[in-house]
Amino acid sequence: MNKIITILFTLFISACNSKEDLRVDLHSFSEPHHVVTTHLDLDVEVDFEKEIISGKARYEIKNLTGHNQLVLDVNGLEIDKVTIDNKVSSFQLGYQDSILGQPLIIDVDEDTKAVSIFYKTGAEAKALQWLNPKQTAGKKYPFLFTQSQAILARTWLPCQDSPGVRFSYTAKVKVPKDLLAIMSAENPTEKITDGEYKFKMNQAVPAYLMALGVGDLVFESLGEQTGVYAEPSVIKKASYEFSETQKMLEIAEMMYGKYAWDRYDMLVLPPSFPFGGMENPRLTFVTPTILAGDRSLTSLVAHELAHSWSGNLVTNKTWDDFWLNEGFTVYFERRIMEKLEGREYADMLSLLGKQDLEHEVSALGHSHKDTHLKLDLSGRDPDDGFTDIAYEKGFFLLRLIEETVGRKQFDFFLKKYFTTHAFKVIDTEAFVTYINNNLLNSQPKLKEKIRLEEWIYSSGIPDNCPKVNSIKFDAVEGAIKSFLKGYPLENIKTQGWSSHEWLHFLRHLPKDLDRNDLQKLDQAFGFTSSGNSEVLNAWFQLTIPSGYMQADKDLEGFLLTVGRRKFLKPLYEALYKKDPEKAKRIYKKARDNYHTVTIQTLDAIVL
């Protein structure tokens, strides 16, 4: 969004709310302080031929101030009609903003209890990715999945699309025969012949956690409360990879209190899914790129599971407070992995995280405002401000607090924090007050050491950032030195290295290795043919600048199948720098296979 539009948009917002703008979330038009939605009955049909979802969303509402309007967010939806008590009711669609979409304003009165909206999704619904059979593992049936975070729920469902508005839901979803539909709700485990599925979600969730997946899916149980859905040809691999999920859940419960969502299942998506995972309650969506065959990338499952507390249970009030969702989740994820695999393993994850953090800060610039934990995303698509800062700077702040006050005291505090704020939202300011009152004010010397405000409201990485040491990574660095001194690679001890050690190895090789060196490494360690997506990604970042042609075919294959933005962004950046024409040629072929979230990022790099 350019500056002029930003100013106009700000003027528009202030003009609309000249009385008083009580909205806490500038990324939603809804006014939940007046009239709030409390429950949704969704009744829709999924049409793969036309690539639309159509039907009815009926909301139960609570009128808190006797207001005469219910305001919902929509973006690109076609609204056929609105009814109240089966009578057609009047509505208006407000100004269309390129980022936020439009307010759907429905006339209500003090006694209105429910409102029904009849609608269709538009051709550009950003939350929906429609995949043709060729883009799936089985190649026989189409596939659909939603991605509602941050503000995309409104592209497939009229809703008060703000993290601060929670509603429970039931849903009836009709899909073509032979396909299974599942949601962030109580789910079926088998296909129904008529293709009409019913769902119930008793726990209230914000709109960004509304999720639907439709495809040729089968289910396999992983434990008492846990299981996985995937295409038939992927299910065995997935259930092997995720076999520790039940154990992770039990570890998490021991640390921070009872799991609040009954079941924890996962849906393995086709490779075009733009993220590593999405923490949809009861049904995490995951990328197949973590199916490494050796359970080496499952910290991602620990991450999405941890969101069941930080994010889904205690939710950031606005996207400016995103670090409260992600920083806590990374901290919790590493604690789960520590319990599961030991401290050394968790420290490797933390060190890789620190490298990501340092890389992000130097890419953004040390004084850039997006390196603050508390963000200012006004006038922007929240997705554009989501970087590693929320995750890793957030993690290191929490680790600093843990190290300063001691783990026992910090765990006690965290458990209370999750219990006290369960099913509520919290913003950064309320968090600061809460931690001061419940942990830090009674220990002024320790409080001073932490410098909480500096971490949250200042740029860069504060100089009291915890140091992490890893004996395992020291050994990796030793191996690199030996290689650079010319020792034969077969004499370097790499037996038993995990993918984290390989990642550290690849990230710390000099960036200007020539083709001969890369060939030697490839022959010794088989990087080009690695089945591990993290290793491949780090390897290609070395081969692209050097022009090591032997990896070219596999690189192109990777770019044409994988849609995970975290991998594609650095690879296209490197490729474009080296050979813009080649980058454009591959991107042109691959673009249709990517999700709009990924396309938005890559268009800016390649086009």
Ligand SMILES: [Zn+2]
């Ligand atoms: Zn996360």
